[in-house]
Amino acid sequence: MSQSLVDLVDIAPEERDAKLVDIRRMTKAYRGVHAIKDIDFSLYAGEVHALVGENGAGKSTLCKILAGAVQPTSGTMEIAGKEVSFRRPHDALEAGVAMVYQETSLVPTMTAAQNIELGHEKLLTRFRSLNINAQTLLLSMNFHVDPTAYVSTLGAAQKQMVEIARALRSNARIVIFDEPTASLTPEETLHLFDVIEKLRSAGMGVIYVSHMLEESLKIADRVTVLRDGERVVTLNAKETNRDEIVKHMVGRALTGSNRRAATGDDKPQRKRKVLEVENLIMGNVVRNMSFSAYAGEVLGIAGLIGSGRTETAKIVAGALKRNRIHGGRVLLNGKPVRYRVPKQAIKDGIVYITEDRKADGFFETMTIAENLYLGHLAARSGRKRWLLSRRSREKIAREWTQKLRIKAINSDAKIIELSGGNQQKVVVGKSLVADPEVVIFDEPTRGVDVGAIEEIHQLIRQLADEGKAVIVISSYLPEVLSVSDRILVTRFGRAVAEFSAEEATQEKIMYAAIF
Amino acid sequence: MGAVLAKVRPGGQLRLSQEQIILLVVASLFVVFSLLLNGFFTAENLLNLLRSVSSLGILSVAMAVVVIARGMDLSLVASMGVATAISIQLMRTDLGTPMALLVGLGIVLLMGAINGFLIAFVEIPPLFATLASGLLIYGLARTVILDGLIVELPPDRDFVRWLGQGVVFGIPAPIIIFVVVAVVAHFLLSRTRTGRFIYAHGDNSGAAGLTGIPVRPLTVTEYMITGAIGLVGGLVMAGSVGGFNTQIIDGSLIYDVLLVVVVGGISLVGGRGGVLSVVAGTALIGVMLNGMTILNMNTHEKDIVKGLILLAALVLDNRLHPRDEETVRQGD
Numbered sequence: 001m002s003q004s005l006v007d008l009v010d011i012a013p014e015e016r017d018a019k020l021v022d023i024r025r026m027t028k029a030y031r032g033v034h035a036i037k038d039i040d041f042s043l044y045a046g047e048v049h050a051l052v053g054e055n056g057a058g059k060s061t062l063c064k065i066l067a068g069a070v071q072p073t074s075g076t077m078e079i080a081g082k083e084v085s086f087r088r089p090h091d092a093l094e095a096g097v098a099m100v101y102q103e104t105s106l107v108p109t110m111t112a113a114q115n116i117e118l119g120h121e122k123l124l125t126r127f128r129s130l131n132i133n134a135q136t137l138l139l140s141m142n143f144h145v146d147p148t149a150y151v152s153t154l155g156a157a158q159k160q161m162v163e164i165a166r167a168l169r170s171n172a173r174i175v176i177f178d179e180p181t182a183s184l185t186p187e188e189t190l191h192l193f194d195v196i197e198k199l200r201s202a203g204m205g206v207i208y209v210s211h212m213l214e215e216s217l218k219i220a221d222r223v224t225v226l227r228d229g230e231r232v233v234t235l236n237a238k239e240t241n242r243d244e245i246v247k248h249m250v251g252r253a254l255t256g257s258n259r260r261a262a263t264g265d266d267k268p269q270r271k272r273k274v275l276e277v278e279n280l281i282m283g284n285v286v287r288n289m290s291f292s293a294y295a296g297e298v299l300g301i302a303g304l305i306g307s308g309r310t311e312t313a314k315i316v317a318g319a320l321k322r323n324r325i326h327g328g329r330v331l332l333n334g335k336p337v338r339y340r341v342p343k344q345a346i347k348d349g350i351v352y353i354t355e356d357r358k359a360d361g362f363f364e365t366m367t368i369a370e371n372l373y374l375g376h377l378a379a380r381s382g383r384k385r386w387l388l389s390r391r392s393r394e395k396i397a398r399e400w401t402q403k404l405r406i407k408a409i410n411s412d413a414k415i416i417e418l419s420g421g422n423q424q425k426v427v428v429g430k431s432l433v434a435d436p437e438v439v440i441f442d443e444p445t446r447g448v449d450v451g452a453i454e455e456i457h458q459l460i461r462q463l464a465d466e467g468k469a470v471i472v473i474s475s476y477l478p479e480v481l482s483v484s485d486r487i488l489v490t491r492f493g494r495a496v497a498e499f500s501a502e503e504a505t506q507e508k509i510m511y512a513a514i515f
Numbered sequence: 516m517g518a519v520l521a522k523v524r525p526g527g528q529l530r531l532s533q534e535q536i537i538l539l540v541v542a543s544l545f546v547v548f549s550l551l552l553n554g555f556f557t558a559e560n561l562l563n564l565l566r567s568v569s570s571l572g573i574l575s576v577a578m579a580v581v582v583i584a585r586g587m588d589l590s591l592v593a594s595m596g597v598a599t600a601i602s603i604q605l606m607r608t609d610l611g612t613p614m615a616l617l618v619g620l621g622i623v624l625l626m627g628a629i630n631g632f633l634i635a636f637v638e639i640p641p642l643f644a645t646l647a648s649g650l651l652i653y654g655l656a657r658t659v660i661l662d663g664l665i666v667e668l669p670p671d672r673d674f675v676r677w678l679g680q681g682v683v684f685g686i687p688a689p690i691i692i693f694v695v696v697a698v699v700a701h702f703l704l705s706r707t708r709t710g711r712f713i714y715a716h717g718d719n720s721g722a723a724g725l726t727g728i729p730v731r732p733l734t735v736t737e738y739m740i741t742g743a744i745g746l747v748g749g750l751v752m753a754g755s756v757g758g759f760n761t762q763i764i765d766g767s768l769i770y771d772v773l774l775v776v777v778v779g780g781i782s783l784v785g786g787r788g789g790v791l792s793v794v795a796g797t798a799l800i801g802v803m804l805n806g807m808t809i810l811n812m813n814t815h816e817k818d819i820v821k822g823l824i825l826l827a828a829l830v831l832d833n834r835l836h837p838r839d840e841e842t843v844r845q846g847d
Contacts, residue, residue: 346727360721365786377708378727386707
């Protein structure tokens with residue numbers, strides 16, 4: 001094989017600036033709901049093209065179509081001038097499109113070299129040549145990864161390097177990066193940019209998907225903004241700036257619309273401390289986490305993925321257990337509590353609303369009403385009644401579909417037939433039926449349509465106004481900034497900084513989260 | 516039961532559930548056999564057909580409870596067999612029938628609790644936990660407690676005999692017992708809080724936990740319910756032949772039970788189907804077995820048919836409950 005970057009640079013000059021990808025009027029609908037709609041997109045050789053947009057704007061869907069992981073509903077796609085339609089990821093690889101996934105798709109029990117070679121094995125593979133070839137490839141990009149190391153022992157950045165090497169090994173001319181820096185340290189990020197630079201100068205096309213605008217602007221030649229599944233605009237990175245892009249992304253200038261207008265004299269005085277977390281420790285994920293939550297206040301928790309936010313929340317809500325000894329303390333209204341299962345926490349008024357509603361949020365075989373009713377049956381307010389009551393189910397369904405503005409034909413609609421936003425509302429409703437005192441939202445608007453995002457934010461505000469202590473974990477900084485009264489930043493399992501809503505900015509939060 | 520009626524979706528497209536499809540198949544098979552097979556459509560044969568499948572039906576209702584909760588009880592036949600055999604052996608002494616039956620009930624409940632404990636607390640996959648516990652209890656019973664392969668029911672134990680051989684208004688008791696068990700189980704599953712929790716558990720165990728359902732105690736309860744219903748099936752079996760042959764435990768009964776459950780539309784994915792599915796599955800297997808017996812097919816030929824039915828049911832299950840397109844990730 002010995003496919004190295006040296007070879008890649010030898011792309012004939014006339015092939016430079018050739019159109020590698022040309023997508024026209026691409027549409028993908030799930031159950032009639034558009035994930036993306038009529039998107040035009042192009043990519044030239046030697047270009048880095050950034051895709052930006054809020055959660056659910058359609059970036060991932062577009063990339064997955066290009067990588068053959070998802071089949072479009074309509075639209076055409078040309079790769080290097082030839083019309084193609086990919087039925088599976090393998091087809092895309094054959095055509096030279098490789099995707100470096102957010103959650104890496106490497107096989108953890110194989111070595112780096114074996115992973116790079118995966119799918120290209122000859123009938124007999126010599127270990128020595130395997131490792132040497134992998135080493136050559138890795139070094140050609142200045143990647144310091146031991147080809148004989150098992151992938152499970154590698155860090156996030158090194159895994160990504162192996163992924164990139166694998167993409168190159170399969171002769172990819174188009175590489176898609178999906179949120180590549182989400183799990184990288186700043187140093188590793190710089191290194192990744194070097195690699196992307198190399199890919200560019202080798203005449204390859206790079207699609208760069210990221211939430212982080214500054215980053216995208218720095219690395220990209222062109223930036224395409226998506227909103228609600230549609231392309232808003234494509235700009236030259238050099239001729240635009242962050243503010244312009246944000247305006248296009250949101251469709252309006254950003255205002256802290258949901259934040260309490262807390263200025264000067266009517267600044268709310270500190271309210272009752274409801275929840276106090278002291279020196280919480282779990283394994284090496286949560287290391288010495290401390291913070292407090294107050295009634296009538298929204299506490300936002302920002303931090304990188306893996307900084308222990310979700311785990312902390314789950315410990316508080318009884319879904320995970322902290323270390324038995326020296327695990328720290330959780331105080332609810334001044335009383336130390338330790339829950340073995342969520343049932344106990346719910347009984348005491350602490351609910352955790354999951355970040356992955358499909359995995360452990362809703363019951364897919366059931367209707368909206370049945371999902372909400374289950375929350376009632378399982379909660380403390382569901383008295384010890386053994387028989388089900390249709391009347392109380394209907395009452396609860398009516399009450400909460402109205403309160404949360406869940407949109408469906410009726411409450412007997414199956415939950416899987418709903419849009420992501422409405423599913424999320426049902427999951428939220430199922431928890432709120434228990435009338436909790438502390439509500440923990442984990443990524444409350446992930447995969448939620450834009451209209452519903454606004455409504456969920458209002459709901460969060462409203463819950464706090466009702467006197468509940470609300471905690472919102474979010475990786476999306478504008479969200480944290482717009483809903484929180486107070487913002488906590490976590491890093492490596494610790495709370496490292498705290499800002500009031502007035503003093504917090506994206507830059508300050510990111511700085512605290514990274515360094 | 517409203518579930519019998521097919522739902523017409525807003526698009527006007529008729530969508531049948533698996534049990535409805537199976538019931539249609541049963542109905543057409545019934546018509547075909549009645550026309551083609553001599554001696555199929557007689558009152559005697561039909562009652563015979565029902566009686567012969569009712570204990571299978573009861574065991575399948577038992578299995579359905581754990582399968583709906585996304586579990587599996589391979590020890591079902593072993594624990595009901597051992598409990599039944601021990602009860603009967605006790606009846607051979609001068610112990611009263613109720614006491615002997617209570618001991619049997621105690622055994623299946625303890626067995627269910629052990630299964631539930633292994634699965635919920637030790638976190639062993641149900642398939643393996645119950646495979647091991649089934650082997651263990653059967654082996655223990657045979658080596659330590661039971662005198663022989665076959666335990667005969669003493670002639671004076673009328674109640675147990677009635678369970679298998681009694682007749683009420685011309686209807687054999689096993690059929691009545693099957694109906695009663697089915698109705699009670701249906702009530703439990705669809706009208707009680709525990710029933711709703713069982714469905715929730717099978718649908719999404721993670722969500723069930725976060726919603727505040729006590730998943731672990733629930734698991735133990737599920738396996739205990741399964742064991743208790745199973746014992747009823749065992750007693751009906753013992754009553755109809757006047758004793759219990761423990762070799763049944765080594766046989767293929769457990770596979771027939773799974774066949775009925777899966778064929779009827781209780782998806783192994785969990786959270787789907789109900790007692791009606793078991794009734795549909797039992798009816799199908801009953802009609803097929805009866806027809807095949809009249810056709811004079813041997814065991815192996817029957818196995819071929821059973822295997823084909825099972826495969827067809829699994830394919831049907833896959834098509835009716837496809838995985839969500841959105842959740843399909845690359846590489847899985």
